[in-house]
Amino acid sequence: MKKTIRDIDVSGKHLFVRVDYNVPMNTELKIVDDTRITATLPTINYLIEHGAKVILCSHLGRPKGVDNKMSLRPVLARLSKLLDKPISFAEDILDKSTKEMVNKMQDGDVLMLENVRFYDGEEANDPKFVKALASLADVFVLEAFGTAHRKHASTYGIASVIPAVAGFLVEQELKMYDKILNNPDHPYVAILGGAKVSDKLPVIENLLDKVDTILIGGGMSYTFIKAIGGNVGTSILDNSKLELAKEILDKAKEKGVKVILPIDNIGAKDFSEDAETKLFNSGFFADDYQGMDIGPKTIKAFKKVIKKAKTIVWNGPLGVYEYEKFKRGTNKIAKYVAKSKAISVIGGGDSVAAVQSLGYGKKITHLSTGGGASLMLLQGKKLPCVELIEDM
Numbered sequence: 001m002k003k004t005i006r007d008i009d010v011s012g013k014h015l016f017v018r019v020d021y022n023v024p025m026n027t028e029l030k031i032v033d034d035t036r037i038t039a040t041l042p043t044i045n046y047l048i049e050h051g052a053k054v055i056l057c058s059h060l061g062r063p064k065g066v067d068n069k070m071s072l073r074p075v076l077a078r079l080s081k082l083l084d085k086p087i088s089f090a091e092d093i094l095d096k097s098t099k100e101m102v103n104k105m106q107d108g109d110v111l112m113l114e115n116v117r118f119y120d121g122e123e124a125n126d127p128k129f130v131k132a133l134a135s136l137a138d139v140f141v142l143e144a145f146g147t148a149h150r151k152h153a154s155t156y157g158i159a160s161v162i163p164a165v166a167g168f169l170v171e172q173e174l175k176m177y178d179k180i181l182n183n184p185d186h187p188y189v190a191i192l193g194g195a196k197v198s199d200k201l202p203v204i205e206n207l208l209d210k211v212d213t214i215l216i217g218g219g220m221s222y223t224f225i226k227a228i229g230g231n232v233g234t235s236i237l238d239n240s241k242l243e244l245a246k247e248i249l250d251k252a253k254e255k256g257v258k259v260i261l262p263i264d265n266i267g268a269k270d271f272s273e274d275a276e277t278k279l280f281n282s283g284f285f286a287d288d289y290q291g292m293d294i295g296p297k298t299i300k301a302f303k304k305v306i307k308k309a310k311t312i313v314w315n316g317p318l319g320v321y322e323y324e325k326f327k328r329g330t331n332k333i334a335k336y337v338a339k340s341k342a343i344s345v346i347g348g349g350d351s352v353a354a355v356q357s358l359g360y361g362k363k364i365t366h367l368s369t370g371g372g373a374s375l376m377l378l379q380g381k382k383l384p385c386v387e388l389i390e391d392m
Helices: 041-049 073-083 096-103 127-134 153-159 168-182 197-207 221-227 239-255 296-308 328-339 349-357 371-378
Strands: 014-018 053-057 088-090 110-113 139-142 164-166 188-192 213-216 258-260 264-268 277-281 290-294 311-315 343-347
Touching: 014 041, 014 153, 041 053, 041 073, 041 168, 073 110, 088 096, 096 110, 127 153, 139 153, 164 168, 168 343, 168 371, 188 197, 188 296, 197 239, 197 311, 197 371, 213 296, 221 239, 221 290, 239 258, 258 296, 264 296, 290 296, 290 328, 296 328, 311 328, 311 371, 328 343, 328 349, 343 349, 343 371
Parallel strands: 014 053, 014 139, 053 110, 088 110, 139 164, 188 213, 188 311, 213 258, 311 343
Antiparallel strands: 264 277, 264 290
């Protein structure tokens, strides 16, 4: 495993803690879900209690330059309340006043930097910007699992320059993915959904040597259904991946891995909430209909497999989750996973949202905080920023 904050002496040191406070806010700039903030509290409290000088860095949204609507000030207010202590705020990371604030910090103080994506140097991993960030601290702490796959200045860049360790949130993520990828209990079931089949094909290829059954739903399923000769109407489809999808199905059969595609689907003529719907057997869509959700027979088949599982990994919704009308498949599967006795790991925004909205969050072994990072691990790849952290 990787070295964490508990493995070093943090007292009196400036720690640059990269968190992921990319939280949802309403039009009044009020935070509607502070899960990503509360998830970092154990790490921040540990550092405060052990006399560290904590410098928090995060992005919020995708601003093009400075944008007050994406300022971290609302996050600062929420975190200050949660910690029950004042937090200083650096409005301009590159201004000399920020360095002065850092130099004046006392042991146990917390300073938050403004949205790091206000600066072009962040996503470009600009060496000058990296140097400016690194000059603020003695140690880098990765506590943003959701950005660990990106080679940005505040993650990969700074971790390349100063000593790097993991925070408790990232430590837990790595432990869970190590468990399900390298030492899973069987029967092992993977549930894969979402729209982009190109994201999931490498995942399936990597999991073929690990899992017993793969359940496929969502937009990606129509490429597989088409690959075996089915008619998918106007459903989302990646024609460039048809041959590869067929090869993967053949490979799964050779390895004894059962791949279950949808048996039936809810179809609609239009991609909208109030579209006219009709139930189709999978592969037998009317030419002017597109798949929007898995059907009742599919839900029943998936439930049967989930009930027997001892390990479950799930990434991606099984229908057009942004519309209430087409959430049923995803919500039903969320319920079955929550009720199962399996070790369960769920990654991807919509999958996690489904579980939390139904109140099943505490019944899942691990809700991952990083969709892109979890996909990279499931594909058998390394996370660039994590690789820079020294092994224990």
